[in-house]
Amino acid sequence: MMINKREFLVRAQLEDKTLEAWIQEEWLIPADLAGEMTFSDADVARVQLIRDLKNDLGINDQGVGVILNLVDQVHGLRRVLTELLQSVHNRA
Amino acid sequence: MKDPYETLGVERSASPDVIQKAYRRLAKKLHPDLNPGNKESEERFKEVSAAYDLLSDADKRARYDRGEIDASGAEKPRQHFYRDFASEAPAGHAYENYSGFADFADSDDILSELLRRRSNVHVRARGSDVRYELPIEFLDAVAGAVKRLTLPEGGTLDVTIPAGIQNGQVLRLRGKGRPGLGEGEPGDALVEISINPHSLFTREGNDIHMDLPITLSEAVLGGRVNVPTPTGSVTMTVPKGSNTGTVLRLRGKGVLRRDGGHGDELVKLKVMLPEQPDADLEAFVAGWQSGKAYDPRRDMQP
DSSP: OOEEHHHHHHHHTOOHHHHHHHHHTTSOOOEEETTEEEEOHHHHHHHHHHHIIIIISOOOHHHHHHHHHHHHHHHHHHHHHHHHHHHHHHHO | OOOHHHHHTOOTTOOHHHHHHHHHHHHHHHOGGGOTTOHHHHHHHHHHHHHHHHHTSHHHHHHHHTTSSOGGGGOOOOOOOHHHHHHHSOSSOTTOOOTTTHHHHHHOHHHHHHHHHTTTSSOOBOOOOEEEEEEEOHHHHHHOEEEEEEOTTSOEEEEEEOTTOOTTOEEEETTOSSOOBTTOOOOOEEEEEEEOOOSSOEEETTEEEEEEEEEHHHHHHOEEEEEEETTEEEEEEEOTTOOTTOEEEETTOSOBOTTSOBOOEEEEEEEEOOSSOOHHHHHHHHTOHHHHHOOTTTTOOO
8 A cells, every 4th residue: 555755754653854864865765656755564664674773773874774785685586586486386 | 471581581680781782682683574584583573572672661670570560461562574565565666676696697597587577677787788790891900990880779889999800709898788777787799890801812810811913024033013011012022933822921011919019911923924915925935945845734643
């Protein structure tokens, strides 16, 4: 489900300024729907992940960027691996 | 519910600092988003965070220690982690990125096909190489040149031909191939050179070969003749008594070698009689007795 910026800030319990900074850092990449920033459930969960990293795990901003990048790569790998396994099974 | 001190692996007397360190050490290992494929990590992480939730709050910790509350009340509901969305999101989610293995795709058809299907999303893959063929003139191959290649899709490419290039050699122009995907770097242009034949010269390695017609008198008496070379005409001495098939070598008039020197031009002489019958010549040859004794075919017995 896609939500607009105001609803996102409420659901993610995020300040407008923080959101801007995180978008600047490319920690969050909102979708652009007819010129309006739009967010998904994945974005809300990603905010929670960033918060876990920063608050609970004590990781600094530099570290958060590195971790997000690696996590994104892992998900890319997982998806391609899934598809690869599927195509192997289809062929078998 | 397990004892929270046991869950975090700390003493009952542990300071808040020790408790936080213990929690962070476990959480870094167990956070579900840092373990996208490990189903168990979520349960363990919830236990660990519930324990930390209780023990990090001095008030709650004191009440727990006095036996007023049990550990189960401390569990915070948490429905989802980022990984749940990352794996369920439609293919090509904005955050997903393939740079971790984009290099494999260059050499693997299956992977490159999978990646191609996502080429409209956040892929960072190197662009593919493009092959071109470029015919060039013989003398450009010898001396080197800059040739403009007109691309099929429009646009041009300036190709620097190094002196001494060989027929069939492939020049690689870095970054002049297809653009990369996302932030991926562009591929290379591979330009295969074919060298057009020349009306006078042929080439063997770094040597230039040519046939040079000479007159009967130049052959018999010797003389100085002009010989074309790739860098212009030079004067060469034909020794007295030269024959058809005699090869004379012009040093350094060949093609640039890799070591910086040049090959040679090898000039093969071809004796030409006058184009029109010549009465004087006929009269001389008719009376030329020693000429009749010479048999150039004496070794040609089958």
